[in-house]
Amino acid sequence: MLRAVPSADPEAFTAEARERFFREPYTAAPDSDRMGVRLNGPPLELAVRTEMRSRGVLPGTVQVPAGGQPIVLGADCQTTGGYPVIAHVAAVDLPLLAQLRPGDRVRFRPIGVDEAHRLLLRREAELRLLAAGIRCRRPNR
Structure with missing residues (x-):
């Protein structure tokens, strides 16, 4: 389950x-890579078929090309995209996205921006505690 913030472009x-x-x-498609995880599943219908302007995108952006099969942009994604965006995977769940292999099933759970931010802050605090614990366990040299 990947948590995702619904797009600000619902129309x-x-x-x-x-x-x-x-x-x-x-389902993660076989042609997925570090640029993006292509998904197979129920096609997503666009409300309006129109040419879009390119705009900035980040890892976790879920774009939907004309065929209706979503693509979740990965760590090596391009910096701009012109497909409609349906959601953004929460930054805290990007490591889970990176672990998807072809054939793996994935679902998305909607969350708000505030929750996504809280989850990321909590993860960063946990990582700081882990790093401090590792430093304490090292023998003095």
């Missing part, structure tokens, strides 16, 4: 497509 998709994205499972 690009039908209401059914927005609901389906968070309800139905998807």
Whole structure:
């Protein structure tokens, strides 16, 4: 389960497509790589088929090309994209995205921006505690 913040551009998709994205499972496609995890599953219908301007994208951005199969941008993604965006995977869950292998099933759970931020801050605090614990366990040299 990957937590994702719904896009600020909901008008690009039908209401059914927005609901389906968070309800139905998807499968990581064999042609996935570090640039993006291509997903196979129920196609997401665009509300309007129109040419979009390119805009900045980040790892975790979920773009939907004309075929309706989502692509979750990975660590080596491009910096701009022109496909409609349905959601953004929370930064705290990006390591889980990177572990997906072809054939793995994944679902998305909607969360708000505030929750995504809280989760990331909590993870960073946990990592600081872990690092401090490791430093304390090292023998003095």
